[in-house]
Amino acid sequence: MMPCEGGLQTVKGFSFSAIKAEIRYKDRLDFSLIVSDTLCNCAGVFTTNKIFAAPVALCRERTGNPIKGILINATNANACTGDEGYRNARNLTADAAKELGAGPESILMASTGIIGVQLPADTMRAAIPRLTGSLSVENAKLIPRAIMTTDTFPKECAASFTTSRGEFHIAGTAKGAGMIAPNMATLLAFMITDAPIAKPDLDAIFRRCIDKSLNAITIDGDMSTNDSAFLLSPASDSPLSDTEDLREFEAALLYVTEKLGELIVTDAEGATKLARITVTGAASEEDAKRAARAIAESMLVKTAMFGRDPNWGRIACAAGYSGADISEKKLTIRIDDETLFADGAPAAKNEANLMEILGRRSYTIHVDLGLGNGTSTYLTSDLSYDYVKINAEYST
């Protein structure tokens, strides 16, 4: 596995377009399309929120189908929009399929933006020919920008890997940047590969990679109605099946999903810090996850990060209420190489070193529970004035 320069255009066999359709704002790329030359197998992972958007309902029905492409809009989530919202998603994908000469159920849809407002369906349907008419490989570079909402920079990455049948590629793009919680977020992620993988392998490998990456990041603990991650792989009569080849594929995919997760947390709304919360020594894997997630979501930990405040008691406190087994006497807390709590008492600390660490853009908060072998890592951001500003002003 090797990281590549570039983004979606790295993977051959796909074309792209993105246009300004005035879905909610003027003069903004907000409507886009990813199309495969051939029909694809698709793996999809979706929000577990019981209130889920119309496009999520649509995709859940369709990811088992041969897939031609994905229609994407930003600025409107098409969530809490009832039957009309679902009809709009169905009509829009049917229109796109018709223009592409593909089956009506071979197009998926993903939406992101405000909840509870109907899509301007007439405007969008009228824009479909413009979208399908401008497909090209070069337009790949527009997609990461066209799917953004409050993101401040476009996110994409790519990797190559070598198999017994030669070199293949995986590329992906994603958008954050608020409402990011474990088990997906207001996150949309689109990954494509030129490696032909059978649907059962694709599903299993994608799920494993997502659980270690996009499902282990948290910004504000809010799990959105629209979270969707997709992976398209060309359908083939002779998919990659050699164990070693699939292992290479999984390593490359994990690189792409982890990188996208890191980019999302780096661009968390208002974030000035990125912390890797690593819990070790938990009584179980489940306990390690509980503790890491509680620390990663604690507003007090996150505001202390923003303020460069060495208030590690808040870390111990969050671990304590996480539900994980924990014993104060066996607990160790470290930030990068500076130990703050060990052997049941505050550790003597090098203040200068600690302040230097807390000034860094990113660092690791390491909590060892001293009870077993469970480990887990979460990524989180700090909580800043700008997070409040961005979210207090979002819909108005």
Next chain:
Amino acid sequence: MMPCEGGLQTVKGFSFSAIKAEIRYKDRLDFSLIVSDTLCNCAGVFTTNKIFAAPVALCRERTGNPIKGILINATNANACTGDEGYRNARNLTADAAKELGAGPESILMASTGIIGVQLPADTMRAAIPRLTGSLSVENAKLIPRAIMTTDTFPKECAASFTTSRGEFHIAGTAKGAGMIAPNMATLLAFMITDAPIAKPDLDAIFRRCIDKSLNAITIDGDMSTNDSAFLLSPASDSPLSDTEDLREFEAALLYVTEKLGELIVTDAEGATKLARITVTGAASEEDAKRAARAIAESMLVKTAMFGRDPNWGRIACAAGYSGADISEKKLTIRIDDETLFADGAPAAKNEANLMEILGRRSYTIHVDLGLGNGTSTYLTSDLSYDYVKINAEYST
């Protein structure tokens, strides 16, 4: 039951003192004492955090004892302080008991403030005679201020109630104002009554009242290491036992605990809004609680409140990920008298009325799930710039 003017001094049979002991800062009331003329029964409810402070450990051992008084310090939580922290709490309460001529295990202790710093035990032990030497009824008015940390105003209230044996009183004081989550918070609450109640009745009634009040408020979802609520009632050979009398007592106590809860959320760190989250029509009581709590803790709901942003989709979203049974088609969302979502679709709304409501200091967010009879109410605050400011700068 009748609310009373005044605070702790309303209840006869107790004396109070509060002094500046320079526990962490100069020129600040930080060390205080509540003493009963006679020995008391004590009900105590404590944090469920597995990392709990030394004074919590001490109180858990002692609340079954006859209790003479409670020693309280602000600015230092005496949490994550290991054996030394526990020894300090034991020595300080023993010193106070000696000065008062009481048994060494008849004094409780409560601490609030920064985690992970040892108490200045020598300074505090030297200050004990000054504390016990200045006990008076008039000093009751100092206690609500002496227990404050980031609170902006002192909190107390009182009520009277009439029984077959005449009139009695309950009074209480509490401090917030961050790290407030259901199942207690960085909250300390002290209630006293002149009504003699047997220990088993006192425990049961106190638990019921706390569950409906101080355990149903949330500011930032962080559950602290120090949360403690106490209720002292004079021990007696002839406690109140008439069912109607105990019902009056419970009504008055519920008034006091609910009022203290409301004062704490009103004074939530940086808060500009108070919202009552009322969930009805849930499939079960448990589901109602889940949904109410998820909405009350959602950072996106709380920032929207701060920004007066009518972004009700975030309310639906939080209910959706709460774990409660929910059906979009049966859901109704209302803020005060303005319906925002009903019959599976966004409701036509009176924008002017809605903006007027969102400008109020407090309002009710009413979510009906349309599935059953479960109901629950939580109190929550908004999330403002000042919350971030207060918590980013706390320990430095």
